[in-house]
Each structure stands twice: as C-alpha cells, then as structure tokens.
Amino acid sequence: MTMLEILARKKMGQELTREEIAYFVKGAAEHTIPDYQLAALLMAIRLNGMTDRETTELTLAMRDSGDIADLSAIPGIKVDKHSTGGVGDTTTLVLAPLVAACGAPVAKMSGRGLGHTGGTLDKLESIPGLTVSLSVPEFIDQVRRIGVAVVGQTGHLAPADKTLYALRDVTSTVDSLPLIVSSILSKKLAAGSDAIVLDVKTGSGAIMHTLEDSIRLAEAMVRVGTLAGKPVVAVITGMDQPLGTHVGNALEVKEAIDVLSGRTEGDLLTVSMTLGGHMLRLAGLVSDAAEGGRRMWDALNSGAGLQKLKEMIAAQGGNPAVCDDVSLLPQANVIRTVTCGRNGYVRSMDTMALGLAAQEMGAGRMELGDQLDYSVGFVLSVRVGDRTESDTPFCTLYARTEEEADRAEKAIREAVRFSDEPCPRAPVFYAIVTSEGTWRLEDKA
Numbered sequence: 001m002t003m004l005e006i007l008a009r010k011k012m013g014q015e016l017t018r019e020e021i022a023y024f025v026k027g028a029a030e031h032t033i034p035d036y037q038l039a040a041l042l043m044a045i046r047l048n049g050m051t052d053r054e055t056t057e058l059t060l061a062m063r064d065s066g067d068i069a070d071l072s073a074i075p076g077i078k079v080d081k082h083s084t085g086g087v088g089d090t091t092t093l094v095l096a097p098l099v100a101a102c103g104a105p106v107a108k109m110s111g112r113g114l115g116h117t118g119g120t121l122d123k124l125e126s127i128p129g130l131t132v133s134l135s136v137p138e139f140i141d142q143v144r145r146i147g148v149a150v151v152g153q154t155g156h157l158a159p160a161d162k163t164l165y166a167l168r169d170v171t172s173t174v175d176s177l178p179l180i181v182s183s184i185l186s187k188k189l190a191a192g193s194d195a196i197v198l199d200v201k202t203g204s205g206a207i208m209h210t211l212e213d214s215i216r217l218a219e220a221m222v223r224v225g226t227l228a229g230k231p232v233v234a235v236i237t238g239m240d241q242p243l244g245t246h247v248g249n250a251l252e253v254k255e256a257i258d259v260l261s262g263r264t265e266g267d268l269l270t271v272s273m274t275l276g277g278h279m280l281r282l283a284g285l286v287s288d289a290a291e292g293g294r295r296m297w298d299a300l301n302s303g304a305g306l307q308k309l310k311e312m313i314a315a316q317g318g319n320p321a322v323c324d325d326v327s328l329l330p331q332a333n334v335i336r337t338v339t340c341g342r343n344g345y346v347r348s349m350d351t352m353a354l355g356l357a358a359q360e361m362g363a364g365r366m367e368l369g370d371q372l373d374y375s376v377g378f379v380l381s382v383r384v385g386d387r388t389e390s391d392t393p394f395c396t397l398y399a400r401t402e403e404e405a406d407r408a409e410k411a412i413r414e415a416v417r418f419s420d421e422p423c424p425r426a427p428v429f430y431a432i433v434t435s436e437g438t439w440r441l442e443d444k445a
C-alpha cells in the first residue's frame with residue numbers, strides 16, 4: 001500500500017478500506033507521511049466525502065493513535081460534554097459544578113480557544129493561581145474527592161488529530177463533515193468517559209452555519225459514537241448571537257459565577273440546565289432529561305453548584321474567593337459603556353465577527369503562543385429582537401487601551417444590525433438527536 005494509491009482512490013471518490021485509513025492515520029500521528037500528501041488527502045476527503053463506515057473507521061483509528069484515558073478508578077458513569085464551539089459559550093463552567101453537585105462525576109478535559117471561539121482552559125486560567133495541568137493520578141484523585149475536575153488534556157490523546165487539524169486549518173478543509181466528526185469524537189472517545197453529550201451549535205458563529213448542516217453533523221456524530229459503543233446525545237443550539245452576554249476570559253468566568261449565584265438568567269443558564277439534564281440521564285441518575293433539568297435547578301437554587309465551583313477552584317490551586325467577590329478577577333485598564341444610538345430593533349448579529357473582535361482585543365490568540373489578556377472583552381447589553389432607543393446601553397468594552405476600545409467598538413457596531421421593524425428573537429434550541437431519532441423543536445426562545 002502506498003500513499004499515492006490511497007490518494008488516487010479518494011480522488012476518484014472511492015471508499016477507502018480500514019487498512020488504508022489505518023495507514024494514513026498512523027503516518028499522520030508518527031509524522032512519517034509528508035504534509036503535502038496528507039493535505040492532498042484532506043482536500044480529496046473534503047470534496048468527495050466519506051461513507052459512515054469510513055468515518056467510523058477514521059474516528060476509531062484516530063482514537064487509537066495515542067493513549068486512551070482510563071477513568072475506571074472513578075466510581076459511577078462518567079459523562080463528558082462537548083461544544084462544537086461558540087462565542088460567550090461558557091456552559092462548562094456553569095454545568096460541570098451543577099452536574100457534580102447532583103452526584104454525577106465530571107472528569108472533563110477541555111480545550112483552548114480556537115479562532116473566534118473561546119476555550120474553557122483559557123477562561124479557567126484567568127482565575128488567580130488556578131492550574132489546568134494535572135497529572136493523570138491528580139486528575140482522578142480530584143474527581144474521586146470532590147466529584148469534578150476540568151483540566152487540559154492529560155496524556156497523549158489522539159495525536160493524529162493534532163497533525164490533521166493543524167493541516168486542515170491552513171488548507172481550507174475544516175468544514176468537512178467526516179473530518180469534523182472524526183476530529184471531535186476521536187478525542188472524546190480517547191478521553192475515557194462512558195457517554196457523551198454534544199452541544200452542536202448552529203448559526204453565524206458556529207462551525208456549521210445552517211440548521212440542515214448542523215443536524216447532519218449531529219446525526220453523524222451520534223451514529224459514529226453509537227457504533228463506537230458509547231451513548232451520544234446531541235442538542236442543537238443557536239449561535240446567531242453569543243450564548244451569554246459576556247465575551248472574554250475573566251468576563252465569562254464572572255458570568256458563570258453570576259449564573260451560579262442566581263443573579264443572572266438567560267440563554268447561558270437555559271442551555272446549561274438542558275445539557276446538564278441530559279448528562280444526568282446518561283449518568284443513570286434520573287429517568288429522563290426533564291427530571292435531570294429539575295435536579296440541576298435544585299442544585300442551583302440551594303447554592304450547591306456555586307459551592308462545588310469553589311471546591312474545584314481551590315482543589316486546582318485557584319483563589320475560591322473570586323466566587324464571592326468577582327472583582328478579584330483580572331480587571332481591564334479601560335472600561336467604556338456605549339449606547340445604541342438608534343431607535344429600532346436588533347435584527348441580527350454576525351457572531352463570528354463578535355468573536356473575532358474579542359480575539360483582537362487580546363482575549364484570543366492571533367498566532368500560536370500569543371499571551372492572552374484575561375481581563376479584556378465586552379459585555380453585550382442587547383439581544384436579537386430587543387427594541388432599543390438611542391440611549392439604550394449597547395455594550396461595555398473592557399480593553400487594554402483607548403485605541404483598542406475604539407477598534408473593538410467599531411467592529412461590534414458593524415457586527416450588530418438594526419431594523420426599523422420588529423424582529424423575532426433568535427431561537428435557543430433547534431433539535432435533539434439521539435440514536436433513536438431526531439426531534440426538531442419549536443422556537444423556545
């Protein structure tokens with residue numbers, strides 16, 4: 001078997017064999033196949049697609065390209081959660097402590113920001129003193145002791161994805177269904193949990209912009225996960241505006257604390273409760289997701305979730321007092337509140353542009369290895385469908401300099417469009433996909 005033969009077959013749209021897939025995945029993990037051949041193959045896959053069987057073989061080969069975490073020392077059913085990426089998307093920080101407070105172990109490996117989307121690890125590191133680098137024994141011990149740990153990847157998981165993802169990023173092959181499915185699921189399967197809840201975003205800030213593509217992605221992930229032997233449930237949620245109102249690392253930690261303290265309601269809370277409800281069901285603690293949601297509310301109202309977040313922060317070396325006094329989080333140099341300057345209605349938002357604005361302020365990396373400024377970002381005061389007057393608050397900017405605040409304000413104003421006519425609110429939930437089928441939901445916004 002040679003890479004040229006594999007390339008020739010995929011170029012013609014033929015179905016690759018398990019052996020062929022194993023061959024190039026091994027070559028990607030071990031860097032024995034040159035990047036130009038892998039890049040050509042990725043483009044052939046992007047253009048010609050893969051069958052379900054190929055996608056499953058690819059996912060399993062990528063899972064097996066490195067270590068598989070062994071979480072068996074943690075009692076109970078471990079349920080992981082993964083978002084396909086969004087803006088102001090802080091559900092992990094809200095739901096992980098709540099799910100743990102409800103009695104389901106949360107052993108979570110999270111990621112860093114990517115492009116316009118934020119990452120849980122970067123958000124957590126904005127908490128003074130907190131580390132996300134735990135050894136495998138420390139990680140397992142913490143979950144056994146307090147029920148929750150959110151850390152960076154421990155061990156050498158799915159190294160083939162590292163090679164392939166870096167190439168996709170620079171060859172315009174990120175938006176390929178089989179490549180997304182195998183990238184996400186190989187890592188989730190290697191992370192060792194027993195079941196997975198996926199938050200598949202749809203809309204202007206999501207990897208898939210249309211609902212039909214998002215549903216196809218969710219259905220493929222559920223099928224492949226099921227074939228790999230793990231129950232997977234996918235909830236399709238809206239990314240036509242940031243999920244929470246806060247965008248930026250310390251700002252999103254503050255919002256998660258506000259939600260867990262009962263001070264803030266809204267879409268971030270609603271989506272976190274729903275995802276958590278599904279996690280509790282897959283963990284076997286409740287009979288359906290609605291009951292799981294009610295348990296989540298109990299843990300919120302009793303303060304048990306906030307208490308669990310404090311325990312987790314302390315266990316990972318951070319200062320838990322941030323939960324009582326959010327001013328202990330990093331504070332920006334320049335804080336500026338601006339008004340809408342317009343009578344009308346908020347029609348739509350370019351969510352990706354909003355994420356890029358935060359990235360450019362220093363909340364995300366422009367180049368590999370960039371140092372983040374945890375304090376920067378913005379809080380949006382309007383949601384799609386809101387009616388505004390000229391003096392209605394529009395957003396508050398948290399910037400390093402006046403010039404950067406100017407630039408961000410311009411970008412955010414361009415990303416939010418107004419109308420003179422009333423506009424519908426943006427839906428929060430679109431569909432639920434399980435191995436039993438797909439349920440489309442009415443607009444519940």
Ligand code: URA
Nearest residue numbers: 084085179180183184
């Ligand atoms: N996140 C991933 O990890 N991989 C993808 O392909 C897309 C989003």
Ligand code: CA
Nearest residue numbers: 125127129130
């Ligand atoms: Ca730190």
